[in-house]
Amino acid sequence: MENLKINVVVDSSLCLKNPESSELGKKIVGKGIEMINEMGYESFTFKKLGEQIGSNESSIYRYFESKHTLLVYFVNWYWSWIEYKLVFGTMNLNTPEEKLNKAIQLLVEDVKEDNSFSYINEVLLNKIIISEGSKVYYTKEIDNENQKGYYATYKRLVQRISDFVLAIQPSYPYPHMLISTMIEGAHYQRYFSKHLPSLTDTESGEDTIVKFYTELIQRAIK
């Protein structure tokens, strides 16, 4: 699985200096994921991160121009990672139905395994995407950042899965809305099931959220 790492590529415009190019950079990313997970995005600061990695606040600014772009970098890394798993996991499947089911599973299910060969903990990263991910685009700078390509990976991923939907049912008029509803929905359903369970119908022991979206999409496009 560690070969996948090579294919996770984040656009270089998202950071001032590639964090993979130095030990300090890897520490910033690795510890940053841990800390945002522990204390939440709002409480997390570059100063605290600097203390944890035995470095200085301003050194971090050499890699990322702001706390916000660090989060944008995480989100893009995550979607790039998911995209590779999607391409890899569907290329040997024959029917679009199988490919779509694989995609649903990949995007909706909880990430449970961590590739320990990397300095990035994918389990924690998945939790950040669920709890903090939407803060990346709920900003007044959205149009500027969109133009800079901050959301390119995500848009490409939605397009790929929409293509599976269209391969099954070419006349379905809302493939993008269906898939973005699923991806975003899966995230806050997981969040709700943990913190506001009365907004969900989750039961322990089985992945109700995967079941729900699989069924929802099958019925929508049939």
Add this chain to the structure above:
Amino acid sequence: MENLKINVVVDSSLCLKNPESSELGKKIVGKGIEMINEMGYESFTFKKLGEQIGSNESSIYRYFESKHTLLVYFVNWYWSWIEYKLVFGTMNLNTPEEKLNKAIQLLVEDVKEDNSFSYINEVLLNKIIISEGSKVYYTKEIDNENQKGYYATYKRLVQRISDFVLAIQPSYPYPHMLISTMIEGAHYQRYFSKHLPSLTDTESGEDTIVKFYTELIQRAIK
């Protein structure tokens, strides 16, 4: 329509002093909605609000203990308003199918009319709910705040509409997930259609989002 206002009740624990009880309180709420809309939640400060309403920053702290609880107040006011419109708009409908359709329309469609009798601009408030609303529960304090009843109005609303679903199809296993998926989904689909349109399939001239969710739900529960 202005009689509805009487029925919009926000739990008193959400503010230190009821803003409806004084002119200053009404200014805080009214101008606060305007300013968050213009500059976004992050850039908005109590200091700037104080300047705009000809008052002092600290006077605002007499009404709301923080910027965050002001947003929580707005969200609760909004859901309370929607809940009243739902109860009022469905009580003379006979079938659960009609009631559910009414609920979908009420929750998914854009708010276009402003009740000018009030100091609260519902059109702007709807925009805040769409662009900033999720920031209310994506916080590390979620469990604390949930216990204090910060999300009670929202949970009650989801329950009401889930009951319509169950009246139509008692065996449907995911009514709450279906409705919370719709409500949250409708918000970011509107946001996406404006800022990241390639994630949607919206066309100008017709309300594709209402169509999409109406069809999605009908097919899901049939």
Add this chain to the structure above:
DNA sequence: TTTTTGTTAATAGTAATACTATTGTATATT
């Protein structure tokens, strides 16, 4: 009328935050 009481807002702060300008230091190149 004077005094007391309670409610309101304004003043003037604090600690912490995001971010930057500048200086120092190690490494590589000539």
Add this chain to the structure above:
DNA sequence: AATATACAATAGTATTACTATTAACAAAAA
């Protein structure tokens, strides 16, 4: 060995969210 470059650390600034204290003012009581 001298110079150039890349890097990180120091030490800041402006702004933020929030608070402790004081002042204004009205109604009620003496």
